[in-house]
Amino acid sequence: MIEIKGLNKRFGRLEVLKDLDTQIQTNKITAIVGHNGSGKTTLIKCLLGLDKYDGGDITIKDFKLNGDWHYRSQIGYMPQIARFPENLTATEVITMISDLRAGSNTQADDLVRYFRLTEEMEKPLKHLSGGTRQKVNAIVALMFNPDILILDEPTAGLDPISSSLLKDKIQAEKEAGKTVIITSHIMSEIQELADTILYLLDGKIFFDGPVDELIAQTGEKNLERAIAQMMS
Amino acid sequence: MKTLLKIIKYQLHDLLRGKWFFIYTGVFFLLTDGLFRFGGDPNQVSLSLMNVVLFIIPLVAIIFGTMFFYNSREFMELLLSQPISRVALFLGLYLGLTLPLSAAYLIGVGLPFMYHSGIQSSSYWILLIVGVSLTWVFTALAFLIAVLSEQRVRGIGFTIVLWLFFAILYDGIILFILFTLEEYPLEKLTLILAMFNPIDLGRILILLQFDIAALMGYTGALFSKFYGGLLGSALAIMALWTWCAVPVWLGYRAFSRKDF
Numbered sequence: 001m002i003e004i005k006g007l008n009k010r011f012g013r014l015e016v017l018k019d020l021d022t023q024i025q026t027n028k029i030t031a032i033v034g035h036n037g038s039g040k041t042t043l044i045k046c047l048l049g050l051d052k053y054d055g056g057d058i059t060i061k062d063f064k065l066n067g068d069w070h071y072r073s074q075i076g077y078m079p080q081i082a083r084f085p086e087n088l089t090a091t092e093v094i095t096m097i098s099d100l101r102a103g104s105n106t107q108a109d110d111l112v113r114y115f116r117l118t119e120e121m122e123k124p125l126k127h128l129s130g131g132t133r134q135k136v137n138a139i140v141a142l143m144f145n146p147d148i149l150i151l152d153e154p155t156a157g158l159d160p161i162s163s164s165l166l167k168d169k170i171q172a173e174k175e176a177g178k179t180v181i182i183t184s185h186i187m188s189e190i191q192e193l194a195d196t197i198l199y200l201l202d203g204k205i206f207f208d209g210p211v212d213e214l215i216a217q218t219g220e221k222n223l224e225r226a227i228a229q230m231m232s
Numbered sequence: 233m234k235t236l237l238k239i240i241k242y243q244l245h246d247l248l249r250g251k252w253f254f255i256y257t258g259v260f261f262l263l264t265d266g267l268f269r270f271g272g273d274p275n276q277v278s279l280s281l282m283n284v285v286l287f288i289i290p291l292v293a294i295i296f297g298t299m300f301f302y303n304s305r306e307f308m309e310l311l312l313s314q315p316i317s318r319v320a321l322f323l324g325l326y327l328g329l330t331l332p333l334s335a336a337y338l339i340g341v342g343l344p345f346m347y348h349s350g351i352q353s354s355s356y357w358i359l360l361i362v363g364v365s366l367t368w369v370f371t372a373l374a375f376l377i378a379v380l381s382e383q384r385v386r387g388i389g390f391t392i393v394l395w396l397f398f399a400i401l402y403d404g405i406i407l408f409i410l411f412t413l414e415e416y417p418l419e420k421l422t423l424i425l426a427m428f429n430p431i432d433l434g435r436i437l438i439l440l441q442f443d444i445a446a447l448m449g450y451t452g453a454l455f456s457k458f459y460g461g462l463l464g465s466a467l468a469i470m471a472l473w474t475w476c477a478v479p480v481w482l483g484y485r486a487f488s489r490k491d492f
């Protein structure tokens with residue numbers, strides 16, 4: 001479980017996260033949604049230690065974040081933009097991350113086959129399409145079998161087949177007992193995948209609860225319309 | 233330490249596959265070899281190369297270092313989301329760039345010297361030391377600027393201004409000071425001012441190998457006396473390396489607090 005208490009983050013004068021309190025449950029997919037600039041990516045980056053927060057506490061599986069980086073061995077992260085050293089091949093990137101992480105990546109080969117990437121693995125990454133690089137990015141996040149998955153707009157740039165494959169994989173990870181956090185602007189995708197929704201508005205939590213409850217509360221037929229109604 | 237070496241290893245792997253390494257080495261090689269073939273003796277070649285070393289190396293190192301840092305931004309984000317410390321990543325990226333840049337220079341200049349004139353002359357060694365030192369200094373400055381400036385255009389613009397300052401403007405400022413205060417004894421001030429410009433330090437170290445300090449008048453004699461001795465040379469090299477260590481340290485401090 002991830003516990004966030006009184007989290008504050010500002011960039012200069014701009015207060016991006018304001019006293020955030022929430023708990024992200026294990027064995028569930030939690031979607032962080034909000035319009036552009038609402039603080040979604042900043043929240044994710046605070047969890048990863050990429051952004052230094054100004055106040056509050058984050059506890060991940062009983063470890064209170066304090067600048068030590070070892071806790072990240074339990075996290076698999078898929079950033080929004082997949083960019084790697086362009087002269088390396090996908091195989092080399094996977095080997096490099098495994099080497100740096102000193103963990104076993106027993107799943108890498110299965111994931112390469114799963115995402116139908118076998119043909120592309122020995123080409124320099126600069127010759128691969130954005131979608132293909134995004135699939136390499138997904139493999140890097142999933143290959144260590146981490147307890148926590150943080151996926152920032154995971155299906156952006158993927159074709160429908162790869163997108164479906166990734167969504168199935170995310171669902172399977174949840175069923176395997178993982179904590180999954182995703183962000184997306186595609187509400188149908190959130191409705192399909194997420195159990196819980198954390199709706200951020202101007203750095204504050206506007207709604208924190210099950211997706212069904214949000215839809216029921218607004219009386220709308222789907223999540224997209226429910227959110228549109230909440231915003232109006 | 234292990235992580236640091238691994239980052240350097242993959243960095244080298246990536247950079248050595250790019251064309252720039254061979255182009256950079258080739259340019260130095262052709263230039264040095266050409267100067268020897270056009271009849272230069274080792275000292276003449278060293279003097280001709282001095283300007284290339286003093287102007288081109290800082291420019292290439294500072295521009296390439298900044299662009300490299302900005303281009304690696306998303307990759308740094310990915311690496312920092314792994315259980316890796318920031319110090320290992322920062323130093324890994326820095327050494328992963330300075331090592332191949334230095335190697336390109338050492339091969340490009342060092343090899344032609346070896347087979348044309350041997351490696352006995354002290355000007356040869358000083359030329360190599362200054363070239364490598366300036367590579368490390370200006371890459372460190374590039375990293376510091378790129379860490380501090382979020383905006384790529386502003387960062388690259390600032391690096392060019394900084395290069396112009398050290399390569400051209402600084403000497404103008406020194407001349408202006410000397411001219412304005414000509415009635416006062418300024419030799420010690422000049423010695424001190426030279427310490428604050430890595431390119432000047434490099435120039436002094438190279439020039440003092442050629443017995444032409446007399447051309448620089450009394451100040452030249454003082455320079456020769458101070459920097460020409462073992463202690464002075466050691467001090468100048470130490471000052472050059474302080475120019476590398478301080479920006480690396482400041483860069484790391486900013487990097488360790490940076491939001492990605």
